[in-house]
Amino acid sequence: MSGQRVDVKVVMLGKESVGKTSLVERYAHHRFLQGPYQNTIGAAFVAKTMYVGGRNLTLGIWDTAGSERYEAMSRIYYRGAKAAIVCYDLTDSSSFDRVKFWVNELQNFEENCRLYICGNKSDLLENDKSQRQVDFHDVQDYAEEIKAYVCETSSKTGQSVETGPAEL
Numbered sequence: 001m002s003g004q005r006v007d008v009k010v011v012m013l014g015k016e017s018v019g020k021t022s023l024v025e026r027y028a029h030h031r032f033l034q035g036p037y038q039n040t041i042g043a044a045f046v047a048k049t050m051y052v053g054g055r056n057l058t059l060g061i062w063d064t065a066g067s068e069r070y071e072a073m074s075r076i077y078y079r080g081a082k083a084a085i086v087c088y089d090l091t092d093s094s095s096f097d098r099v100k101f102w103v104n105e106l107q108n109f110e111e112n113c114r115l116y117i118c119g120n121k122s123d124l125l126e127n128d129k130s131q132r133q134v135d136f137h138d139v140q141d142y143a144e145e146i147k148a149y150v151c152e153t154s155s156k157t158g159q160s161v162e163t164g165p166a167e168l
């Protein structure tokens with residue numbers, strides 16, 4: 001699908017509609033596409049070149065479909081990934097349950113993959129904290145257990161999107 005040389009393979013995982021495609025769009029193209037939600041079918045690939053430590057590094061980002069119907073396919077995309085960004089929606093606790101499913105998969109089948117747990121849609125909490133359904137400290141405790149990084153992002157405002165994967 002991509003003829004481009006990829007130095008670091010990254011995979012986006014998580015329940016449908018948590019904002020994986022929007023995060024990639026924000027990270028790669030610095031924009032947020034308004035308009036009706038369109039679910040990803042299968043997966044999409046985006047390459048982004050970064051200048052790090054005196055050299056250009058190409059990230060190959062696989063944005064997988066969150067719908068459980070594509071679950072088997074998503075497994076194909078995390079093979080050999082150096083990092084997985086496992087996303088959830090801060091306003092939807094069921095999406096955090098799905099994080100645990102993917103973490104489990106990665107621990108079993110891709111043990112060298114670095115894990116990032118990303119709570120998205122932080123903008124929705126700005127004016128109404130009661131919308132939060134997933135406690136940050138609970139996520140931190142869980143992340144410590146599984147040796148993952150955590151971040152809270154908004155693809156809408158761009159909060160923490162550019163800085164998020166800097167450790168890669």
Ligand SMILES: Nc1nc2c(ncn2[C@@H]2O[C@H](COP(=O)(O)OP(=O)(O)OP(=O)(O)O)[C@@H](O)[C@H]2O)c(=O)[nH]1
Nearest residue numbers: 016017018019020021022039040066121154155156
């Ligand atoms: N308020 C807000 N809405 C967001 C944010 N990120 C995504 N959305 C909205 O959430 C919906 C789903 O976003 P997508 O990026 O398509 O979600 P996805 O996880 O890629 O979904 P699948 O392709 O089905 O797996 C869209 O209507 C987006 O506009 C965010 O940070 N804040």
